[in-house]
Each structure stands twice: as C-alpha cells, then as structure tokens.
Amino acid sequence: MTKKYVGQRMTRTEDPRLLTxxxxxxxxxxxxxxxxxxxxxxxxxHALLKSIDVSAAWERPGVVAVYTAEDMGDxxxxxxxxxxxxxxxxxxxxxxxxPVPLVRDKVRHAGExxxxxxxxxxxxxxxxxxxxxxxxxxxxxxxxxxKALEPGAPLVHDDLDSNLAAHLAQGKGDYEAAREQADLVxxxxxxxxxxAAGAMENxxxxxxxxxxxxxxxxxxxxxSPIPIRNGLAAMFGLSSHQVRVIAPFVGGAFGxxxxxxxxxxxxxxxxxxxxxxxxxxxEDRRENFYATTQERSQIHDAEMALTKEGRILGIRxxxxxxxxxxxxxxxxxxxxxxxxxMGAYDVPNYYSDLKVVFTNKTIVTPVRGAGRPQGIFLxxxxxxxxxxxxxxxxxxxxxxxxxxxxxxxYEHKIIDQAFSPLVYDSGNYLATLEKAAAxxxxxxxxxxEQPRLRxxxxxxxxxIVPFVETTGVGPYEGARVTxxxxxxxxxxxxxxxxxxxxxxxxxxxxxxQLGVSPRDVHMVTGDTAEFHWGxxxxxxxxxxxxxxxxxxxxxxVRKKIFKQASKVLDVPEExxxxxxxxxxxxxxxxxxxxxxxxAVLANPLRGAVEPGTEPGLESxxxxxxxxxxxxxxxxxxxxEVDPETMMIEIKRYVAVEDCGTVLNPxxxxxxxxxxxxxxxxxxxxxxxxxxxxxQLLNASLAxxxxxxxxxxxxxxxxxxxxxxxxxxxxxxGAGEAGTIPVPAAFAQALExxxxxxxxxxxxMPMSPNKLFELLHGHxx
Amino acid sequence: xxxxYTISVSINGTQYERTVEPRLLLSDFLRHDLxxxxxxxxxxxxxxxxxxxxxxGVPVRSCLMFAVQVDGHEVTxxxxxxxxxxxxxxxxxxxxxxxxxxGFCTPGLLLTLVPFLEENPDPTEHEIRDAxxxxxxxxxxxxxxxxxxxxxxxxRKA
Numbered sequence: 049m050t051k052k053y054v055g056q057r058m059t060r061t062e063d064p065r066l067l068t069x070x071x072x073x074x075x076x077x078x079x080x081x082x083x084x085x086x087x088x089x090x091x092x093x094h095a096l097l098k099s100i101d102v103s104a105a106w107e108r109p110g111v112v113a114v115y116t117a118e119d120m121g122d123x124x125x126x127x128x129x130x131x132x133x134x135x136x137x138x139x140x141x142x143x144x145x146x147p148v149p150l151v152r153d154k155v156r157h158a159g160e161x162x163x164x165x166x167x168x169x170x171x172x173x174x175x176x177x178x179x180x181x182x183x184x185x186x187x188x189x190x191x192x193x194x195k196a197l198e199p200g201a202p203l204v205h206d207d208l209d210s211n212l213a214a215h216l217a218q219g220k221g222d223y224e225a226a227r228e229q230a231d232l233v234x235x236x237x238x239x240x241x242x243x244a245a246g247a248m249e250n251x252x253x254x255x256x257x258x259x260x261x262x263x264x265x266x267x268x269x270x271x272s273p274i275p276i277r278n279g280l281a282a283m284f285g286l287s288s289h290q291v292r293v294i295a296p297f298v299g300g301a302f303g304x305x306x307x308x309x310x311x312x313x314x315x316x317x318x319x320x321x322x323x324x325x326x327x328x329x330x331e332d333r334r335e336n337f338y339a340t341t342q343e344r345s346q347i348h349d350a351e352m353a354l355t356k357e358g359r360i361l362g363i364r365x366x367x368x369x370x371x372x373x374x375x376x377x378x379x380x381x382x383x384x385x386x387x388x389x390m391g392a393y394d395v396p397n398y399y400s401d402l403k404v405v406f407t408n409k410t411i412v413t414p415v416r417g418a419g420r421p422q423g424i425f426l427x428x429x430x431x432x433x434x435x436x437x438x439x440x441x442x443x444x445x446x447x448x449x450x451x452x453x454x455x456x457x458y459e460h461k462i463i464d465q466a467f468s469p470l471v472y473d474s475g476n477y478l479a480t481l482e483k484a485a486a487x488x489x490x491x492x493x494x495x496x497e498q499p500r501l502r503x504x505x506x507x508x509x510x511x512i513v514p515f516v517e518t519t520g521v522g523p524y525e526g527a528r529v530t531x532x533x534x535x536x537x538x539x540x541x542x543x544x545x546x547x548x549x550x551x552x553x554x555x556x557x558x559x560x561q562l563g564v565s566p567r568d569v570h571m572v573t574g575d576t577a578e579f580h581w582g583x584x585x586x587x588x589x590x591x592x593x594x595x596x597x598x599x600x601x602x603x604x605v606r607k608k609i610f611k612q613a614s615k616v617l618d619v620p621e622e623x624x625x626x627x628x629x630x631x632x633x634x635x636x637x638x639x640x641x642x643x644x645x646x647a648v649l650a651n652p653l654r655g656a657v658e659p660g661t662e663p664g665l666e667s668x669x670x671x672x673x674x675x676x677x678x679x680x681x682x683x684x685x686x687x688e689v690d691p692e693t694m695m696i697e698i699k700r701y702v703a704v705e706d707c708g709t710v711l712n713p714x715x716x717x718x719x720x721x722x723x724x725x726x727x728x729x730x731x732x733x734x735x736x737x738x739x740x741x742x743q744l745l746n747a748s749l750a751x752x753x754x755x756x757x758x759x760x761x762x763x764x765x766x767x768x769x770x771x772x773x774x775x776x777x778x779x780x781g782a783g784e785a786g787t788i789p790v791p792a793a794f795a796q797a798l799e800x801x802x803x804x805x806x807x808x809x810x811x812m813p814m815s816p817n818k819l820f821e822l823l824h825g826h827x828x
Numbered sequence: 829x830x831x832x833y834t835i836s837v838s839i840n841g842t843q844y845e846r847t848v849e850p851r852l853l854l855s856d857f858l859r860h861d862l863x864x865x866x867x868x869x870x871x872x873x874x875x876x877x878x879x880x881x882x883x884x885g886v887p888v889r890s891c892l893m894f895a896v897q898v899d900g901h902e903v904t905x906x907x908x909x910x911x912x913x914x915x916x917x918x919x920x921x922x923x924x925x926x927x928x929x930x931g932f933c934t935p936g937l938l939l940t941l942v943p944f945l946e947e948n949p950d951p952t953e954h955e956i957r958d959a960x961x962x963x964x965x966x967x968x969x970x971x972x973x974x975x976x977x978x979x980x981x982x983x984r985k986a
Contacts, residue, residue, distance in 0.1 A: 059923050064912035066931030067919040069866015069905070073932065076865035171851070248870045248878055248932040248966050299868065299932025300966050333871040547930030547967045714926045721969030722929065749875035749964070757957040757970040 053556035053566050054777075057714040061567055062551040071297040074252035074267045075330045082254070083112055085316060085329040086173035088163040088180050089338065090155040093191075093408040093742025094202065095184035097151050097162065104179040105165055110172035113323065114180070115164045115315075117152035123318055124149060127309040128279060130413065131378040134216075135467055141215040145205050146376045147411060149311045149318070155184065156204055156373035157410050158742055159338020164315050166327060189408040189742035193347055193368040196405045204373055204406035213375045214404035218386070219364075220461040221397030223353070226362035230353035234433045238348040239811040240422050240791075242370070242736040243729070245343075245415045246754050247546075249299020250336045255316040256326035264291045264320070268313060269298045271306035272584025274542045277576040279309055280317050288580070295544035295574035302726070303414040304341040305546070306586045307376065312339075337747035342736055343381060343415035344812075345370035346422050350389075352430035353397075358438050358445040362397030363390055365426060369404045372411040379404065381412065381419035383465040384518065388423025388788075390460065391431075392477045392514045392680055393449040398462060408742040416726055417787040418587065419465075424515045425812060428792035432799070433808065442796070443485050446514055450477040453770075464676070466521060472678040473774050475706060480768045481514045484682035484704040487766055488512065493686065502803075507691055508699070509801025511793035512684040519679050519707075519781025520592030520774070524672030525582045527598040529558060529605045531665035533651075535629045535644030536568045539601075542582025543594045544574030548783065549715040550590060554598050556711060557777070561602035562609070563626030564643070581670070588679070588781025591711055596671035596775045604667025609643065612650050612665065616641055677772040679780040681705045683724070683789045689801045691823060694816035696732060696798075698761040706768035707782035716782055717765050723786020725760045730787065731794035733759065735813045835899035839864065840908035848895045855879045857895035858905060866906040866935050870964070877963035880936035881905050887940050906935035909942070918942060918980045927976035929967035937963045941977060949984055951977065 065071040102114040117124050126146040134142050151162050163180055167173035188202045195201055196211040204211050227233055254267040264286060270276050270293070277293040280286075298305065312329050320327050331339060350365035369382040382402045390398060435445040451458050453476045460470040489497075493510050501508045527541040539558055545551065555569035572578045582594075610621040613631040617624070617639060625634045632640030643665070651664045686699045703720050710716050733753045737745045746752045771778030795809040798819070807822055834847045839862065846861060853872075858864045858881065870878035872891045879891040882904035910916035915923065918938060928934045937960060944951070944959045951959065956977045957970065965973065 059926065063923040063928060063931075064915060064919075066928050067915065067922055067934060067938070068910055068912055069864075069907055069935045070912060071931055073865070073868070075859070075869070078860070078863070170856075171849070246966055248876060248930070248964065249868070250870070297931060299870075300930045302966070330869075333873065333876075549929070718926050718929055718968055718972055721971045722967045723969075725969035726966070748873055749871050750873060754964050754966065756961040756964060757974065758961045760970050762953075763969060763971060 051560055053559040054711055056556065056712065058552055058556060058566060058712055059714070060549050060552040061555060066297065073249060073297050073299060074254060074269050077254045077267050077328070079254070079256055079326040082326045082328055083166045083168065084170040084173045085327055086165045086170065086177045087161040088177045088182065089159045089161055089335070090151065090184065091158060092155055092184050092186050093158040094187040094189040095155045096187065097154055098183040098185050100162060101181040102163055105176040108172065108176045108179055110168040111165060111176045112168065113166045114176065115319065116162070117150040120149065120318065124152060127314060127376065129378065130308050130376040131380055134379055139217055141212065142379070143208055143213050145374045147311055147374045149314045157408055158744060159335070159410060161311055164319070166319060189740065191407055191409065191738055191740055191742050193370055193405050193407065196407055197403070204408055211406040212403060213371050213406050214379055216379060217401040218462050219399035221362065223362040223364045223397045223399040226397040227353045230361050231356035232354045232434060232437060233351055234430050234437070235351040236430065236433065236810055238350055238426055238429060240344050240346050240425065241813060242342050242345045243415065243734045243813065244337065244736060244752065245302035245304045247300030247302055250331035250333055251305065251310070251340055252330040253312055253316050254326060254328045255320040257320040257324060259324045262290060264317065266293045266317065268293055268295055269305050270295050271301045271544055271546065271586055272308060273544055273574050273576050274580055274582050275584065276308055276313060277580065283314065284317060284321055292577045298544060298546040301546035302416040303343070303418060303586065306584055307341045307413045333749060334747055337744055338410055341411045341413040343412050343418070344422065345412065346385065348426055350426050350430060352434060354434050356438060358434060358440045358448050360393055360395050360449050363395055363427065364399045365389060366401040369402060370407055370409070370412055371404050372407055372409045374411050375404060376411065377413040380465045381414055384419030385423040386462060387464045387470050387518055388420045388516065389426050391424055391427035392451060392516045393427065394451045394455065409738055414586070416723060416784050418784065420517060420784065420788045421730065421791055424788050425792045428513045429795060429810060432796050443481065443490060443512060446481060447478060450481065450514065453478065464518065468675060471675055472516065473772050474770045475678065475680045476768060476770050477514055477680055480680055480704050480706050481682045483766055483768060484512060484684045484702055487702045487704065487764065488684035488686065488700060490684070506688060507801040508686065508688045509797040509799065510684065510686050511795070511797030511800065512682065513789040513793040513796065514682040515680065515789040517588065517679045517785045517788055518676050519588035520673055521587050521589055521676040522593065522672045523583060524670050525594040525597045526579065526668065526670040527594065527601040528579060528666065528668040529598070529601040531605060531643050531647040533644050533647050535642050536570060537562055537564055538570045539598060540572045540578035541594050541598060542579045543585045543590055546585065548590060548719065549712065553591065553711040553715055554595060557595055557599050558602045561599065561606050564629050568629070588783040591779050592677055592775060592781050593671055593673065595711060595779060596777055597669060599777055600669035600671055601667045604669050605665055608665050608667060609646060612646055613641060616646065616649060671775065673774050675774070677708065677774050677780040679707045679782060679785055681785055681789070683793045685793055685797055687797050687801060689798060691802060694819045701761045701763045702766070703763055703786060704766045704768060705782060705785055706770055707785065708769060708772045708780040709778040710767065711779065719783055720765055720786045721763050723784060724763050724790060725755060727787040727790025728760060729755050730813055731791045732814050735815060833896050835896055837898045838902045840904060850894060850896050852895045853891060854893040854895050854898060855890040858890060864905050864907055868932050868935060870932070877940065878933050878936040880939045880963070882939055882943065885943060887943060904939070906938055909938060917983060918945070921980035921983070922976040925972050925976035925979050927968065927973045933963060933965045937973065945981060950981055
C-alpha cells in the first residue's frame, strides 16, 4: 500500500455543501404534520414541586398535548447512565443518579424541565408554556463544593445521607516518605471553574414514529447515534431494527452532545410513539446554558515534593469535583484529571483522594479536554512555583523531570478513566518541549527581548508548558467498505461528524488501500441504518479507533480484490497492483480490470458460487485498542498585559503537537486552532457564574464571553511524530490537545508579565476583574 | 388571536408574497416558510452572527428582525452566492483555506464578508479580524477564516 493520500493537506470533500448552505442540520428537517415541543423549565435551582396546572395550556388553540411527570405514569424513569459504573473496587464509593425526563418530586437544578408542550408551531408551544401554573417551594441551594459536604447541608438527593456522589483514592509509591526526604514541598490550593462548550448549533431532535411502517426515525445532534438508538429501542420495547438514529451535519459538539440520555431525547421519543406524529425540538441558546452539560469545576489542595535540583519526588492532591445535579458520566472526568496530574513527568510517588459532589447546578459531563486541563494546570503551577523557589529556569526544571524517550511504554501504576492501568505508549517529550522553546525563541526572549521591553515599562511575559493527552480509547469502532459497480467506494462507520472532516480524512485512508481517489470515496458517518456497531465521537479517538477500523475494512476489501482479480486475469495475486481504480498486472497497464467491473463480476445474478464466498467486494471490520494512545505536546506564548486596564494581547502563540501519524495536516491544524481558542477562552474570557441560589448569572452570549477573531491570535503550529505502536496506522488523537495546556501556560505568562507584582495565579479562569483584584492585593 | 399581514419580498432575486404573523422572525420566515435553510440560528439574541443575511445589500441579524419588516425590500441569503458545483470565489477560498469545520457559522460569515470585501478589497489581517468580530466561530479559532479572506482578496487583485 502506497502512502499517497494519508498525510496530504487535502481540502475537504464535504465543503461545497457546507459552504453553500446545502448541508442538512437537524433543524432543517421538515416533515408534514410535524409538532413542535417547548419546555417549562424551573427558575429555581432547588425546589419542591407542590403542584402543576396545565389546563390553561391545553385550552390554547394549536396546542396538541401538554405532559407532566404524572402523565407519564410508569413510563417515567431516570435515564440509564452514560458510562458503565465503576467496577466494585475496594475503597470506591459511587452513587449513581441520572437525569429524569420531567421533574416529579423536586427540582435539582435551574432549567430542569417541569412540563412539555406540543403544538402546531414553536411559537404557539412557547406561548402555551407561559399558560402553565406551577407552584414550587424553594429550598436552600447547594452550590459551594465544600459547604455541600458539611454536615447539615441541604441534600440534592434526599435518599442519600450526604451530597457525596463518589469517593476514590489511589496512588503509587509512598508520598509521605517522599515528602520526608524532600528539600522543598510546595503546597497550594488550586481552584478551577465551569465553562460551556458553546457550540454554535444548539441541541436539537426530531423524533418520528411512523405507525404504518412501525419504524422510529430520530434525527439528533448527538455525538453517539448508535448508543442512543440502542438505548431508545430498549427503553421503549422496540427492536433495534425498528429504530434509526441519524446524526446529520452537526454544528459543533465539543463533548456535551455525547451526554445520554438527555430528557428531551427520551421525551420526544415517548411522545411520538404516543401520538404517531413527528415532533421537533430545537434548543435555544438560553436553554443551552441550563439544559446542556458543562464542565471543569474542581477544588484541589495539592502539594509537590522536590529535591533541590528540582526533581519531583512526589505529588499529592485531595480534590472535590463538581458533578452538578446528577452524575450520568461516572468518574471519567476526575479520573482523567488524576491521569494528567503528573503531567509529562516521571513521578515516582503519587497520592490522590477524589470526592465527587452533587450540587444544584447543571449536570457536568466532558467538555473538550474532559478533566485533563485541570490535571496539567495543577502539575505545571506547582512546578512553576518550585522553579521560582529553587532558582531553576522553568524550562530546565521541566527537562529534568520529563519521561525520557527510552522509558516507554511507561506504566504509571494508577488507574485511568476506563479503570485500567494508565500506560503511556510512546513519545519524545524532550524533543517536543525543545521545539516549542526554540520556535518561541525562549532564550532570546528571556535574556534580551524581555529585559529590553521591561526597561521600556512594558509588562510582557512568556509561558511554556509541556503536556500529555490520553486519547484513542476503546472500546472499539467498526466500518464497512464496499466497492460499487461504478468503481467508486462507499464506506460506513458508526462515529458521527461535527466538523472534524471525517468525510475526507477517512477517505484518504481508503484511497491509499484501494488505489482510488479520495474524492471517489463516499463516506457515511453517524447513521445507524448504515452502520450500527460502535460508541461515538469523543475523547479524541476518531483518528485512532474509527480510522483504524476503516483501514482494516479497506485492507479486507483489498484482499478480496486481489483474490477475485487473480481469477479473472488468471495471474497470481502477488503480481497484481491497484492503481487509479484498476487492478492490473504490475507494470503492464494493458492487462487490467476496473474495480467497478470486478465488483459486478463478484456479485453474479445467476449461476453457482463456491462455498464460503461472500458476494461483492465488501468487508466489515473492527478495531479496539489494547489501551489508549497518549499524545503529547508543548505550548508557548508571549503576552503583554496592561496593569491598568487588565487588557491582554497575545503577541505570539506556538503549539507543538505529537499525535503520531497525521492523516491530514490541514484538518489537524484546524483542530488545534479551534482547541487553542477554547483554551484561551478558558483562561481569560469564559466562566459560568452561579450565585448562592444556584442561579446562572450569565446565561447569554452577551454575558458569557466567547472570544471573537479579535481576541484569538495567530497560532503557529509545529509537529513531532512518534508513531503509536498500539495501532497499524501509528496514530494518536489530537482533537482536544489544544485546550489542555493553555490555562497553565497562560498563568505562567501572566505571572511573568506582572513579575513586579509577585503574583501567584492559582485559579482558572482568570478574567480582567480577577486580575484587577489580585493586583490590588499586591502593589508593586 | 394574531393578525396576519401579507408581505411582498424579493429573496435572492425571486419575488415572494406570503401571509405571516407580525411576530414571525425573519430567520424563521426564511428557514421554515421558504425552506431556505442555509441561514442558521445560533442564539436569537443578536450576538453570534450565524443568522446574518443582507437587507438591501447591508448585513443584518435576521434573528432580530421580523418578516413584516422586510416587506418591499430585498433580502440576500447564502443560497444566492453559489452552488456546490459553482462556488462563489469567496466560498472557493474558504474551501481551499479550510475556513469551515462544522459549517454552522459559515453562511453568516460569508454574508458579512461579501459586502466587506466590496468596500475593502485589500484588507489587512487586523481589518479582517475586526470585520468578523461580530461572527462567533467555535471550531476554527478564526485563523483559516482569515486565511480564506486573504486568499479571496489576493485573487480579486490579480
């Protein structure tokens, strides 16, 4: 197989449709007789539902139905959890509480749905929501993580005796002994707060139960159509073959669209089965701030023990992780945090005690980064403080601790989010860090540029941080590759696409295996009627798991092509090659057969076939990695800050990425740009602000500041490439990498810029307001 | 109940006469009454810019307008710019520079940029970023969008 297309900066096959507004998004689906859903959502974060009167809503012309929890009867039940519960491990407590379709007894977060209205138009449905009378008795809200665990705190879930959702402690070596031997122990409290994924397209669902064909079709902005389909079939007593879930073009996802099962997914399905009419619900932006999941809130009490040469002897952290009102996503995020709390370093002793806390806030499930940025932030902040106290250059101290290139596979001896041992498969962390330092001009900046600018009174700082990213996790994905009778190739895989360019990058793999142009490969993603085994697009795994499944299926077709062609051309298989859509005898272009023709021959309309023959030129295959591949990188930035206005300007931003084999560098760059932009947002612009009553104070884009083109700098990208030994393509994921080190690098750069103020930045997100407060606690 | 108004509006050069409620948003009128789903809705509070269309050649947020307000006017949506087989030069530049990822914010961006480039055929990077500061994109980090605009403007010069 020649590598002609993999690695090429190919433009995307799907772009002409997207650029001309001809691509189907969920809200574009229009079915005759369609009803529109609107929800009455609680204004209170914590309240008892005393009574609800929907009679006036029923009266409104155009309203077809109004449902409450009571109307659902025995159909009312909490959703199944998103991930398998933790295995019964000693010392692990886990209380599973999943979202409910409609509030039945009490409200647990602002925005939780109390009733659903179905009407002939969205406008009438929203009018009817206003007709509903509801009596809620407010309760004290649980908001602060520490107060939530104090005895006597109000309970989010009354059947538990506290707000502790989970508890897990793990470690390796002996941190206490390491601490005794240390020359320096750095101990700090680190606080990270919530941000939203903020995809430009809000969530949406169209559910259509067709009584005559006894078939359910659901269009959903989900990242995981297959589990949604399986879950809905099971919930409503249908055969999985009666259910088709389609994730068409999706306007960005970034994590929250993989949460299952959102109340709306359950309710719309329940209602369409009941009424036999198609139903549409499109979330509006305000709803998105309440009803779609969020992430990042944690409080760490952390310490790092080091020798005077800056060698890390151990890390210990106790932390609280906010899961919001329910915990459908288990321990994934905080386990990811633990997996990244040692950074890219060789840390012999580690101890972490994690407590997950229920609060009266929107549910927390992964947002791009998924707990990893918090871990990296912790490790890098402590190390920066240590570097300062020990008088060691911050790049030098990192070099002294990086896992060396000959130490792979590196066993961390702690468990990861899959409850398996955490192993880093490959990498050259030193090369990555050095490349970042060289590209940003570290030496020159620190020794010449910065002193010169400081002498002019400017506050300019540099931040540089290496990081790792666990990617490419299982369990598996699958794909089916088929040669069509016109010589084109069609491919189906279960993962969905939300802008990652799968239609192109995956086609490049098939093109190399089968000797066709990627433009002649027709790709289908996210449609359970086309492919129904797999889990979804998440955790930076498409380029690893789905890509390798596609590669394996393409290889299967390649073998069938050679076997078939060998018979047809009467030539041994070894003498054949695939070029330009034809199978030919190597170097004899005249003796060839087109793939389309071969496909026809492989599927005869009459006659006998040999036993064991499979018709056509088609192959289905799967890939499940032994464990997740670990990518790595290093980011460096230079910023200037005005200590009077708190305004910042990022002068340069460098991202060095090692994600193993790169399928399409153009697409990869786009992924890194977007992820870094989110990382910058997480560092200085975006924070979801809840008050003590659990009210979200900035639930609009006017107050929740998604950065624009004037805030995001030019991002210079460079690469290292250490192939992963864990899969045939040698690839590692990269979708989230850009977000992971940014807050840590940003904090370092800000402290460096404001060197004369002696700041320590231990919280994220920062903001102009917070910086102002910090500076005024420290006068230069 | 609500009054109904008959409006007459030219959309992408075609004249339409429709009867609508006064509170029907222009974005909903375009997308659902006329089936022109290329214009997308991201926030309905005028911040994200995804719903941008041209009203008599000037970019407006269609989520902040009512259909009745465009009675007697001309509206241009992304469907007027090009087709998959015949891309507008700006769309072609976006394709080459990878200026779109999920594609949701893209139509709004294109409609913002077309008049911008008419008036500023040779913009600097700073001017481009300023011009699109009213269009949020969560996928691209804006860089390839800026590259696309530079490519398009360089081609116009040539």
